[in-house]
Amino acid sequence: xxxxxxxxxxxxxxxxxxxxxxxxxxxxxxxxxxxxxxxxxxxxxxxxxxxxxxxxxxxxxxxxxxxxxxxxxxxxxxxxxxxxxxxxxxxxxxxxxxxxxxxxxxxxx
Amino acid sequence: xxxxxxxxxxxxxxxxxxxxxxxxxxxxxxxxxxxxxxxxxxxxxxxxxxxxxxxxxxxxxxxxxxxxxxxxxxxxxxxxxxxxxxxxxxxxxxxxxxxxxxxxxxxxxxxxxxxxxxxxx
Numbered sequence: 621x622x623x624x625x626x627x628x629x630x631x632x633x634x635x636x637x638x639x640x641x642x643x644x645x646x647x648x649x650x651x652x653x654x655x656x657x658x659x660x661x662x663x664x665x666x667x668x669x670x671x672x673x674x675x676x677x678x679x680x681x682x683x684x685x686x687x688x689x690x691x692x693x694x695x696x697x698x699x700x701x702x703x704x705x706x707x708x709x710x711x712x713x714x715x716x717x718x719x720x721x722x723x724x725x726x727x728x729x
Numbered sequence: 730x731x732x733x734x735x736x737x738x739x740x741x742x743x744x745x746x747x748x749x750x751x752x753x754x755x756x757x758x759x760x761x762x763x764x765x766x767x768x769x770x771x772x773x774x775x776x777x778x779x780x781x782x783x784x785x786x787x788x789x790x791x792x793x794x795x796x797x798x799x800x801x802x803x804x805x806x807x808x809x810x811x812x813x814x815x816x817x818x819x820x821x822x823x824x825x826x827x828x829x830x831x832x833x834x835x836x837x838x839x840x841x842x843x844x845x846x847x848x849x850x
Contacts, residue, residue: 621791653836655774662824662840663766663774674829674838706774708836716788718764718776 622711624721631727638694640724642707645688650709652690654683657723658703666705667692694726702728731755731839733825738844745815745848751808751825751841759783759803762828764837765810767821767846777823778810782831793819815848822846 625643632638642652652670655663665674667683670690680695694701707721737749751763765777778799779788787799798811808825822845826837 651835655837657774662842663837664840665829665836665838668829668836668838704773708774710835716779716786717790718766718779718788720766720774720776723773 621714621717622709622719624707624709624719626705626707626721626724628722629725629727631729632694632697633729634697634699636697638697638701638726640692640694640705640707640726642690642692642721643688644690644709647688647690647709648686650685650711652683652685653708654681654692655706655708656701656703657706663706697726697728699728702726731827733827733839733841735823735825735841735844738823738846740847740849741815742850743816743848746811746813747815747846749810749812749823749825749844749846751810753806753808753825753827756827758801758806760831762786763801763808764826764828765799765808766824766826766837766840767819768824768843769818769821772821775821779828780808812846815846817848820846820848 654667657663670685671683711717732754734752764779780799796814800809822843824843827839829836829838
């Protein structure tokens with residue numbers, strides 16, 4: 621089955637840029653989606669199809685995907701961005717399985 | 730406003746059964762593929778199952794295949810998850826989530842608040 625690998629944690633100072641990676645075999649050939657989850661809340665979609673943002677999501681959130689790594693970039697990080705972030709793909713090669721990465725805890729210092 | 734409201738969670742003994750429901754409103758439910766995603770306490774997200782808009786296509790995670798059954802009633806704008814032969818490792822918050830696009834196999838743009846299932850003797 622397809623595996624997505626994320627770093628357990630990323631730390632960044634306010635105002636700086638956070639980059640959260642999501643590794644997978646030839647992930648560049650798939651559409652990658654990113655979710656933000658704050659404690660006690662349901663996940664929120666922040667980037668879909670590698671780099672598109674749903675309405676209401678700040679432009680500070682952006683995504684890219686190439687080769688074996690997809691990246692969620694959060695510019696001008698704010699305290700309110702502190703959360704867990706998950707990447708997700710559909711793996712149509714294995715009976716249409718949805719795969720989530722293990723999640724990355726973003727800490728704003 | 731799109732709303733997804735789960736219900737039916739609770740405490741159940743190992744080997745027992747439970748049926749979760751998800752009531753949808755604010756959109757044309759019958760047009761969208763729907764999904765169940767769970768999260769064990771302190772752990773990450775785990776996809777459980779997906780069902781197409783007309784119930785023609787159904788998929789399960791290997792961890793629940795043969796024990797869980799997803800279904801929907803488009804007339805009632807409701808999604809269901811029948812869970813049988815429950816195990817301790819099924820303990821989690823269960824979310825229902827909507828596919829973002831009508832074509833399916835995409836991201837999940839709306840999520841419910843979740844319902845907690847605890848499997849313990």
